[in-house]
Amino acid sequence: MKKILFFTLFSISLFAEATVYFGVDYGAYHENFTKNDAKAQVSSTIKAKLGYGLRKAYSVEINAEKTNNQHALIQNANSNNIDITQNSKLSVNVSLQKAFDPGIFVFPFFKAGFGAGKISVTATGKDLDGNDKDVTDLNFGSFNLGAGFLIPINESFDVEVGYDFRYQSYENLDASTTNNEKGPEFESKVNITYIGLNYRF
Numbered sequence: 001m002k003k004i005l006f007f008t009l010f011s012i013s014l015f016a017e018a019t020v021y022f023g024v025d026y027g028a029y030h031e032n033f034t035k036n037d038a039k040a041q042v043s044s045t046i047k048a049k050l051g052y053g054l055r056k057a058y059s060v061e062i063n064a065e066k067t068n069n070q071h072a073l074i075q076n077a078n079s080n081n082i083d084i085t086q087n088s089k090l091s092v093n094v095s096l097q098k099a100f101d102p103g104i105f106v107f108p109f110f111k112a113g114f115g116a117g118k119i120s121v122t123a124t125g126k127d128l129d130g131n132d133k134d135v136t137d138l139n140f141g142s143f144n145l146g147a148g149f150l151i152p153i154n155e156s157f158d159v160e161v162g163y164d165f166r167y168q169s170y171e172n173l174d175a176s177t178t179n180n181e182k183g184p185e186f187e188s189k190v191n192i193t194y195i196g197l198n199y200r201f
Helices: 002-017
Strands: 019-033 041-053 058-068 073-075 081-083 088-099 107-126 132-152 157-171 184-200
Touching: 019 058, 019 157, 041 088, 041 184, 058 107, 088 132
Parallel strands: none
Antiparallel strands: 019 041, 019 184, 041 058, 058 088, 073 081, 088 107, 107 132, 132 157, 157 184
């Protein structure tokens, strides 16, 4: 009973100390497609984020991200090339972050989460009857892992330096003839290095 009471009071105290924060990150985005016929791309990415939690403990974060493709070439099941160079990729990501206080004025952290988004394309796919159809958006989902550290400037501001790894799965341009649904056609592994600035209320 005493342990339960202590844990409850401790949780309440942590909740009372938690704050809302927002920030902006800018980084380098490198994507490698798992198919041999798809070319890797290197791009720049920027994201705006909103979070709630403790700087040196747990926090929950949601961000909206925009990536500008510098070079990318993918293929659908019919080996039709799809050039997505200069097309914007938009995504929303949610993550749980755990930071630590080792007593060196820098707070290392780890995080895990998931995301979803779409990229604009100009391509031709196949419908259920095998007829050509125009495709303007390609959807994707991702599983995300990350690590980095926070450098406090004062009670309100901190600099964030980090690395994100994502496993992304894209939908097929061609509708399936077996279950009338689109399915994953190709996957990619994404590496992101970034730096950002956070403001805590």
